[in-house]
Amino acid sequence: MSDSLNRTIPLNYFFITHLYTTTMKEPVKAVPHVVFYPRESIEQVEEGYQLAPKFDDQGLIVCVTQDASSGVILMVGYMNAEALIRTIETGEAHYWSRSRQILWHKGATSGFVQHVEDLFIDDDQDAIWLRVSVSGSGASCHVGYRSCFYRKMPITNNHLNNQRLVYTEAEKTFDPKRIYGDTLNPTQL
């Protein structure tokens, strides 16, 4: 690894390295890990080649996850540094569960793993877009639908005399009770 990379390796790099090396039984040859570069200028962040994500004051970055084949938006989630690193290194989507306050390997319970085909970052590097294909039923929503966005709100006030959401998925893809049992529902009022 070059000196220039060494100078920009953040704390979480050491955390992940330590985690890997202390859980393996045999000493292993070092493998490269994701590097987050420090954010030094607008030009670097917007027009450079360095991954320099901006985490918010909760340590999170928002992530839009899209079904790669249909183009449908499956969900909006949040990643902390570790979730983003694991997503890049494993090719499977990881998030930070805000309701459970844990690292969340999507599909670990349901089997509906999200395999990442592309990971984009936006201009100011405070948002992620994943294009994924989903294992199993292809669902990503804990309520049982394929997408979390299974309802739409009609546009323009022609529709507002009888305002109501319109369902865009006719039926659930799976039975959430059977898959999740009595796991805490992540929805909060």
Added chain:
Amino acid sequence: MSDSLNRTIPLNYFFITHLYTTTMKEPVKAVPHVVFYPRESIEQVEEGYQLAPKFDDQGLIVCVTQDASSGVILMVGYMNAEALIRTIETGEAHYWSRSRQILWHKGATSGFVQHVEDLFIDDDQDAIWLRVSVSGSGASCHVGYRSCFYRKMPITNNHLNNQRLVYTEAEKTFDPKRIYGDTLNPTQL
């Protein structure tokens, strides 16, 4: 308007009504406005027909905006209550600009107005997905690209020996200096 609706009209309804009626020269017949219902139960929020968005502690809800024809994610923005109401009522995307701290009618400066074809809300109603067609050049990114997500990060650590972002748009769609002049750059370090 029914009694049941009257009981659930939030403060911002009165704000918008007042704004409209005090800026018009002639008294006008009342038109229906967007209603945000109070969040009363998980079942109502997840499986009901009532629009009951959850704004965060900054008063904002995240919004994913997608090009309706290509499926590309153009941007991730944030809406306050007024921006969401105006988006629904006008069919043109409005956001809350976190850098400028103002209501932001997207395209007001650049001409690249986002015309909303569909507005979805997610299971727990804390995220919006817009499918839009964009006026003019079709661009939505202040840096000049069509999408804010013009770079991707290669997946898996096979690529990490020489980690760098990969551009997915070959050139800018417009010259941001010509369109925005010396307007404040919204990117913050």
